Amino acid sequence: MKLNNKWLLTALLSTAACGLYAQQIPLDTAIHTGKLPNGLTYYIRHNEEPKKRVVMYLVNKVGSILEDNDQQGLAHFMEHMNFNGTKHYPKNELEDYLQKAGVRFGADLNAYTSYDETVFELPIPLDDPSMLNKGLGIIRDWAQDALLDSTDIAQERGVVLEEERLGLGAGERMRRQYMPILLNNSRYAVRTPIGLHSILTTFKPEQIRRFHSDWYRPDLQAVIVVGDINVKQVEAYIKAHFSDEKNPKNERVRTHYSIPLTGENRFVVVTDKEQPQTELNLIIKHKAGNIKTEADYLAAIKRGLFGQMLGARYGEQSLKPDKTYLSASAGISGLLGGLDAFSFSVVPKQGQLEAAVKQGWTIVKQVEKYGFTQDELDRAKKNYLSGMEASLKEASKVSSQNYVKALQSLFLHGEAQPSIQWEYDFVKSHLDAITTQEVNSVASEYIKDNNRDILLIAPDSAKANLPDSATVTGWFSSIENGNIAPYKEIATAANAMLLKTLPTPGKVVKEDSIPKLGITEMTLSNGVKVLLKPTTYQNDAISFMGFAPGGTSLSTLSNYVSAGNATSMLSNMGLGNYDPIQLSRLLTGKIASAGTFISDRTEGAQGSSNQKDLETALQLLYLKFTQPRMDTAIYRNIITSAKQSLAHKYSNPANIFRDTVSYFLSNYNERSRPFTVDRIDELNLDTAYNFYKERFADASAFTFVFVGNFNVDSIRPLLETYLGSLPATHANAAAKDLGIRPPEGRLTKIVRAGTEDKASVEILLTGKYQYSAVNNLLLYTAGEVLELKLLRDIREKEAEVYSPSVKTNEAKEPEQRYSLAVSFGCAPKNVDHLVAMVEQEIDSMKNNISDEDVQKVKLAYQKQMEQAMETNGFWLSYIVGKEQVHENLNDIFDRQKNLDAVTPETVRNWVKEHLTGKNFISLELLPQEDVK
Numbered sequence: 001m002k003l004n005n006k007w008l009l010t011a012l013l014s015t016a017a018c019g020l021y022a023q024q025i026p027l028d029t030a031i032h033t034g035k036l037p038n039g040l041t042y043y044i045r046h047n048e049e050p051k052k053r054v055v056m057y058l059v060n061k062v063g064s065i066l067e068d069n070d071q072q073g074l075a076h077f078m079e080h081m082n083f084n085g086t087k088h089y090p091k092n093e094l095e096d097y098l099q100k101a102g103v104r105f106g107a108d109l110n111a112y113t114s115y116d117e118t119v120f121e122l123p124i125p126l127d128d129p130s131m132l133n134k135g136l137g138i139i140r141d142w143a144q145d146a147l148l149d150s151t152d153i154a155q156e157r158g159v160v161l162e163e164e165r166l167g168l169g170a171g172e173r174m175r176r177q178y179m180p181i182l183l184n185n186s187r188y189a190v191r192t193p194i195g196l197h198s199i200l201t202t203f204k205p206e207q208i209r210r211f212h213s214d215w216y217r218p219d220l221q222a223v224i225v226v227g228d229i230n231v232k233q234v235e236a237y238i239k240a241h242f243s244d245e246k247n248p249k250n251e252r253v254r255t256h257y258s259i260p261l262t263g264e265n266r267f268v269v270v271t272d273k274e275q276p277q278t279e280l281n282l283i284i285k286h287k288a289g290n291i292k293t294e295a296d297y298l299a300a301i302k303r304g305l306f307g308q309m310l311g312a313r314y315g316e317q318s319l320k321p322d323k324t325y326l327s328a329s330a331g332i333s334g335l336l337g338g339l340d341a342f343s344f345s346v347v348p349k350q351g352q353l354e355a356a357v358k359q360g361w362t363i364v365k366q367v368e369k370y371g372f373t374q375d376e377l378d379r380a381k382k383n384y385l386s387g388m389e390a391s392l393k394e395a396s397k398v399s400s401q402n403y404v405k406a407l408q409s410l411f412l413h414g415e416a417q418p419s420i421q422w423e424y425d426f427v428k429s430h431l432d433a434i435t436t437q438e439v440n441s442v443a444s445e446y447i448k449d450n451n452r453d454i455l456l457i458a459p460d461s462a463k464a465n466l467p468d469s470a471t472v473t474g475w476f477s478s479i480e481n482g483n484i485a486p487y488k489e490i491a492t493a494a495n496a497m498l499l500k501t502l503p504t505p506g507k508v509v510k511e512d513s514i515p516k517l518g519i520t521e522m523t524l525s526n527g528v529k530v531l532l533k534p535t536t537y538q539n540d541a542i543s544f545m546g547f548a549p550g551g552t553s554l555s556t557l558s559n560y561v562s563a564g565n566a567t568s569m570l571s572n573m574g575l576g577n578y579d580p581i582q583l584s585r586l587l588t589g590k591i592a593s594a595g596t597f598i599s600d601r602t603e604g605a606q607g608s609s610n611q612k613d614l615e616t617a618l619q620l621l622y623l624k625f626t627q628p629r630m631d632t633a634i635y636r637n638i639i640t641s642a643k644q645s646l647a648h649k650y651s652n653p654a655n656i657f658r659d660t661v662s663y664f665l666s667n668y669n670e671r672s673r674p675f676t677v678d679r680i681d682e683l684n685l686d687t688a689y690n691f692y693k694e695r696f697a698d699a700s701a702f703t704f705v706f707v708g709n710f711n712v713d714s715i716r717p718l719l720e721t722y723l724g725s726l727p728a729t730h731a732n733a734a735a736k737d738l739g740i741r742p743p744e745g746r747l748t749k750i751v752r753a754g755t756e757d758k759a760s761v762e763i764l765l766t767g768k769y770q771y772s773a774v775n776n777l778l779l780y781t782a783g784e785v786l787e788l789k790l791l792r793d794i795r796e797k798e799a800e801v802y803s804p805s806v807k808t809n810e811a812k813e814p815e816q817r818y819s820l821a822v823s824f825g826c827a828p829k830n831v832d833h834l835v836a837m838v839e840q841e842i843d844s845m846k847n848n849i850s851d852e853d854v855q856k857v858k859l860a861y862q863k864q865m866e867q868a869m870e871t872n873g874f875w876l877s878y879i880v881g882k883e884q885v886h887e888n889l890n891d892i893f894d895r896q897k898n899l900d901a902v903t904p905e906t907v908r909n910w911v912k913e914h915l916t917g918k919n920f921i922s923l924e925l926l927p928q929e930d931v932k
Helices: 005-021 074-081 094-102 132-145 152-168 170-182 199-204 205-215 233-242 294-317 353-371 374-393 399-413 420-430 436-446 460-465 469-481 560-566 566-570 580-586 616-625 632-646 655-667 686-696 712-722 771-795 828-844 851-868 872-884 889-900 904-914
Strands: 032-033 041-046 053-060 108-114 116-124 221-227 267-270 279-287 325-335 340-347 452-459 508-514 519-524 529-534 542-549 592-599 601-608 703-707 746-752 758-769 804-812 815-828 920-926
Touching: 005 294, 032 233, 032 508, 041 399, 053 132, 053 399, 074 108, 074 116, 074 205, 074 601, 094 132, 094 420, 094 580, 094 872, 108 399, 116 132, 132 221, 132 233, 132 294, 132 469, 152 199, 152 205, 170 267, 170 452, 205 508, 221 233, 221 399, 233 436, 267 469, 267 542, 267 851, 279 353, 294 325, 294 353, 294 374, 294 420, 294 542, 294 580, 325 632, 340 353, 374 420, 374 436, 452 460, 452 469, 460 616, 519 712, 529 712, 529 872, 542 872, 560 566, 560 686, 566 592, 566 686, 580 904, 592 686, 601 616, 601 655, 616 712, 632 746, 655 686, 655 746, 655 920, 703 872, 771 804, 771 815, 771 828, 771 889, 771 904, 828 920, 851 904, 872 889
Parallel strands: 041 221, 267 452, 529 703, 746 920
Antiparallel strands: 032 041, 053 116, 053 221, 108 116, 279 340, 279 452, 325 340, 508 519, 519 529, 542 601, 542 703, 592 601, 758 815, 758 920, 804 815
């Protein structure tokens, strides 16, 4: 037989390409990995972000999927027990020990349990070099040496049941109904991590001990260590600690469960009285593949481009006046049990479910039929590449936490973990060659006619009018068989620019410096003040914020709703002569953003960019001040969507509670009246636009702060051009004190809503005080000590709550005030008892605050500050905060002196003076009275 030479050449090239892309992705050479004879895997990586810190993880291929029928919920319970007694840390000594080292429970020390894994997280400061070995000793205890004492198990049972209680509600009730169907009645459908209430309340200690004995073993575990460490030293420590860990005799096979694809299409309707709106979801399930080879990586790039372009199509549709839905989206995402899915979701406007489904799904079918345009792909490629370039530039600044997450994925799923340089080089060399045909083929690969589930969620009140399976299937069929017009590219001039002509620059008229902080302070000719702090915490990132006094305090009461929503509405309408879509086109491939805000007492702007696109960010900022854009069609969309979104707002008990609390704590001030459907009628686009223009018409009162990797001399001309040219009237506006204060006295506000046996409680203590650095630290310490006491007493001893939280806040303007807020969820029957306990704990602090607790708080604060001060975010927040209340920036150098002033005695005295119980407000969400 004579071969066609052209065919032969094509076949040879295809074979060569397959060979290339079948090549395994190389592991990042910075990762040191190994396996002990007992099967334990370890990954170690040196990384100095942050310095003198290390993050250790114990990752177990053990989750709820492995539970026997009588163990449902015990994988998660086992996670708890590793914090409640191990070989070297019985009872709760582990938390106590780590708190003394500045490690916070929950915020730092943490864990989670899922279907297929249980993961323990331990961040350790390395100021004391011995902590490295001690930390690995803790990981070793977690690996196999939990004590599982019967008394400890009984004590922790209440805590886990309270965690279960927090998850109760409409979402959980509906998931219990539809998840078995979505998960094809597989084992995943009957092994939710929280488990079964009946088992959690009655299981015997031997049931959890059996789970621990079977599954906590080295061949299912990995130790991950990333931080400012010596790799060889850590490897030696791991070998010393973990080599004696043993796999059980007659070990059980660790079955790798999956969700079978049946080929069936299913339709399920679930309603609930607390579900606020109707939502339709279509899920097309597929076998998922891991990214291991170059071919896998290339396919992932194509999926990424596909998702980006499909999302842009939905973004464009959302701006059209004929939109029949409140929200709609589609894309590819991971599922469970070895599956991923193409999912479509739509929330219709009232009474428009059919129209919304058809309009939303037409976008998908349009892509499937005609594909994407070359212009769409070119834009997506630019954005993709700019993201990769940003990652490469920040390669030396990646946090240890991010590396740990990647290594966890490597162990659990075998997902390749190449270096950032490899990823960039691969994308750079392959991106250009990707064609529209290749990206369009993603649609035909994922949008199938089988393994489809349609899930319709709705309020009980809509039940009678919901369509059946045949009707909904008919809607989708009518689209597929109907006439679908091709996508029309929205034209944008090839030479379009954000600013057609540059503004006339101002000048720097005054320049000072704060040498100790490395800050340069400039005053521009229009009165704008600028503070510049160059940093190297990131290689290519700049953040900025500007502010001026005024805000909605300067609006009339009748205009308040429009004034308060001005920035949120106008931010969706574009800028200058460009609508949102055209503006997005202009920003293709750029890393630059700018936005504005108007709060109660301040108006301002904030943004970020890389070095290259800083000018673009400043141009956006200039336009935000000078050329905000009104769009009546978009405004009508906003109003219609807002009304329908709010129509069933109060079917959710949490919304009732949140709005009631906010209104109550403002002493029922009219400006704090909840935002409901009736208030939307108070919105007026012209009023909002005019108030916005008024607040940003005078830049002379603005202070801008820039933090990041920039050169002061290089940035100066940009500041003169885009900030120095902003309008200035020198009106010297000041914010008004509207007298909005919390009510005084001992008050209880009870809200009854919801059907579950659960309560939410917020306790507020507030009042006037002398605002100062030391007082603020005393307030913070009092709150943190109280949280430690509540964790010990109402969580660990009483076992009546899961996660009590204490938050403190202080304000200098309009009045010097403090607040201390305690919040927790619990059983309704325990509310009165727990509120009384909280007050007792506060009273006890007036005479009894241990030096140990204060030292724990101070050490944790120091560790937090050390890390925070190595970030751009901290410095931006710090400088803005100090400037807003007119305080000396050099105060930061007094932090140790101020911290030294915090002692058990000074905290006790502060509590005695301020937490008198005179102003004690208990806010309680309880179930409806007729609920049994």
